[in-house]
Amino acid sequence: MESWLSGEEAHVIKGLELGKSYTLFEDTAPLGYELAQSFSFILNEDGSPTHIVMINELTPEPEVPLCPELPTPEIPEPETPEPVEPLPEQPLPEPEVPKTGEGTRTQTLLLSVAAGLVLTVFLRARRKIKDRKTSME
Structure with missing residues (x-):
């Protein structure tokens, strides 16, 4: 397994066996680019060079509306409380006091x-x- 950081220059991998299957994958995409799909390839039996080109795609910028429309909040009408009738005043019962001395x-x-x-x-x-x-x- 070999790892490298891609740049302007092509990367050459040497010492691979002919006729054997290999997988090339990207584990981290550069900032602002999408992660590339992994793909498998087999080296040519005759030893001719195998050229693989990976093209990184830019991450699409999300579409931001110029003037976002905010939903108008619904203002509920305040509920009017029902009038409360006052309870008639009830006289307090007189406490029974023990009668002493009578x-x-x-x-x-x-x-x-x-x-x-x-x-x-x-x-x-x-x-x-x-x-x-x-x-x-």
Whole structure:
């Protein structure tokens, strides 16, 4: 395998076998040129010179329009929001506050009367039991 950079001068490859097939290819094209197609050839059996000419083709320049036409963007119409009806104001529920101190006089009075009655009943029952014991003696 042999590699070289092409220039103005022809390149000669020596030492190839006659009647044998060879492939010539370009792995990198010069700047501004297209990569050439690879091709195969067979050396003449009689030893006469084989001339191969590779012509590099210029890379075509892309066609650039002088005044490119830009698409006109579509401007969407803004959506009008539907009017929102305000909700009627609802009164806030009053929090339930524990009632402290209400009815304490009444409760205290009733509790005192009940305790007095229980004490009276207890003391009378005790006195009756004591009187019976003394009268039995």
